[in-house]
Amino acid sequence: MGEMAKKKDLFEAFKPLDGQVYQVLDKNGKIVGDEPKLSDEQLKEMYFYMLYTRVSDEKAVSLQRQGRMLTFAPVAGHEALHIGSAFALDKEDWVVPAFRETGIYLVRGMELHNIYLYWKGSEEGAVLPDGINMLPVSIPVGSQTLHGAGIGWAQALNEEKAATLTFFGDGATSEGEFHEAMNFAAVFKTNTVFMCNNNQYAISVPIEKQTASETIAQKSIAYGMPGIKVDGNDILAMYNITKHALDRARSGKGPSLIEAFTYRIGYHTTSDDPTKYRDQKEVDEWKKKDPILRFRKYLKSKKIWTEKYEEELQAKIKEMIKNEIKMAEAFTNPPAKAYFEYTYAEMYPYLKEQQEEMLACRKSKEDKE
Numbered sequence: 001m002g003e004m005a006k007k008k009d010l011f012e013a014f015k016p017l018d019g020q021v022y023q024v025l026d027k028n029g030k031i032v033g034d035e036p037k038l039s040d041e042q043l044k045e046m047y048f049y050m051l052y053t054r055v056s057d058e059k060a061v062s063l064q065r066q067g068r069m070l071t072f073a074p075v076a077g078h079e080a081l082h083i084g085s086a087f088a089l090d091k092e093d094w095v096v097p098a099f100r101e102t103g104i105y106l107v108r109g110m111e112l113h114n115i116y117l118y119w120k121g122s123e124e125g126a127v128l129p130d131g132i133n134m135l136p137v138s139i140p141v142g143s144q145t146l147h148g149a150g151i152g153w154a155q156a157l158n159e160e161k162a163a164t165l166t167f168f169g170d171g172a173t174s175e176g177e178f179h180e181a182m183n184f185a186a187v188f189k190t191n192t193v194f195m196c197n198n199n200q201y202a203i204s205v206p207i208e209k210q211t212a213s214e215t216i217a218q219k220s221i222a223y224g225m226p227g228i229k230v231d232g233n234d235i236l237a238m239y240n241i242t243k244h245a246l247d248r249a250r251s252g253k254g255p256s257l258i259e260a261f262t263y264r265i266g267y268h269t270t271s272d273d274p275t276k277y278r279d280q281k282e283v284d285e286w287k288k289k290d291p292i293l294r295f296r297k298y299l300k301s302k303k304i305w306t307e308k309y310e311e312e313l314q315a316k317i318k319e320m321i322k323n324e325i326k327m328a329e330a331f332t333n334p335p336a337k338a339y340f341e342y343t344y345a346e347m348y349p350y351l352k353e354q355q356e357e358m359l360a361c362r363k364s365k366e367d368k369e
C-alpha cells in the first residue's frame with residue numbers, strides 16, 4: 001500500500017460527508033493516489049482476470065441469444081470492482097455475493113464452466129469446490145447481507161484473523177435486510193466488509209429514485225461504522241480500499257461500508273431492455289470510462305502492456321473459454337444429489353423420498369433405452 005495509506009486511516013481521510021471519492025488512477029491511467037506495491041506479475045494477473053471476465057461475459061450473452069444458456073446477468077463495467085476487491089482477499093476470508101460477481105468467482109478459483117452451469121439452470125453450478133470460501137449466487141435482493149453479517153460475527157466470536165466481504169447493489173440498500181445486517185454488524189462488531197456495487201440502476205430504477213441520501217457511503221454514519229465512496233472503475237483504488245477494510249475487520253476493529261461507484265454497461269439481465277429507461281448517450285459516456293481501458297493505460301505507462309501482449313492474451317482467453325463451454329455443455333445429466341442434498345446438513349425424509357423416486361425414474365428410463 002502507498003505512503004499515504006500507511007500514514008492515514010483511509011476512512012478518516014475520505015469521509016463520505018466531505019463529498020470525496022477515493023481514487024488512485026485518473027481516467028487516463030495516471031497515478032493520482034496511493035500506488036499499491038504490486039509486482040508486474042500481479043498486475044498482469046489482474047489484467048488477465050479483467051479480460052477473462054469481460055470476454056466470458058460477452059460469450060455468455062451470445063450463448064443466451066443462441067438459446068444455449070438461460071437468463072444471464074452481465075457484468076461488463078464491473079471488472080475493476082470485482083478484480084480489485086478480489087485481489088485484496090486472503091484465502092481464509094469469506095465472500096458472500098449477490099448475483100453479479102463473476103470476476104470474484106474466477107479470481108477465487110471457481111472454474112468458468114461451473115459458473116456457466118449455474119446460468120444454464122443446473123444446481124451443480126451452485127456448488128463451490130472445497131477450499132473456496134464463497135457462497136453461491138443469491139437472487140433474493142439484499143438477503144445475502146445478513147449471511148455476510150452472520151459469517152463475520154462467527155469470525156469475530158472465534159477471534160479469527162479473517163473477514164467476510166459481502167456484495168450487494170444500490171437497489172439492495174432499500175431492502176430491510178440491508179438495514180438489519182448493517183445494524184447487527186456494527187452492534188456486534190462483526191468482521192464484515194459491506195461492498196455496495198453502486199452501478200446506478202436496479203433494473204429500471206435509477207439511483208435518484210432509490211435513495212434520498214447523497215451517497216450510499218454516508219448511510220454508514222447512522223449505523224456507527226466507517227464508510228467511503230470509491231471510484232469503482234479504478235482497480236487500484238478498489239484494491240487499496242478493500243484491503244484496508246479487510247485488514248481492519250481481521251484485526252477486530254469491526255465492519256465498514258464501501259460504496260463502489262460504477263455503471264452497468266449492459267442489460268440488467270438478458271431479459272431486460274435498457275433502451276426503455278436510459279439514454280444511449282449516457283451509456284456511451286460511461287463506455288469511455290471503461291475500467292479495462294483505464295488499467296490498460298496504466299500498464300502501458302509501466303511498459304507492461306503492448307498490442308502484441310493484448311493479442312496473445314485475447315487469443316489465449318478465447319481458447320480457454322471455448323474449452324469451458326465444451327465442459328459446461330457436456331454436462332447434461334446432473335447427478336440426482338444436485339437437487340436434494342445441498343440445502344440442509346441432513347436431508348428431510350420427504351426429500352429422501354423424492355430423491356429415491358427420481359433415481360427410480362432415471363433407472364427405468366435407462367432400462368428401456
Ligand SMILES: Cc1ncc(C[n+]2csc(CCOP(=O)(O)OP(=O)(O)O)c2C)c(N)n1
Nearest residue numbers: 100139140141169170171172199201202203
Ligand atoms: C427480494 C427481491 N425483490 C425483487 C427481486 C427482483 N430483482 C432482481 S434484481 C433486482 C434489482 C437489483 O438491483 P441492485 O440491488 O441495484 O443490483 P444490480 O442488479 O444493479 O446489480 C430486482 C428488483 C428479487 N430478486 N428479490
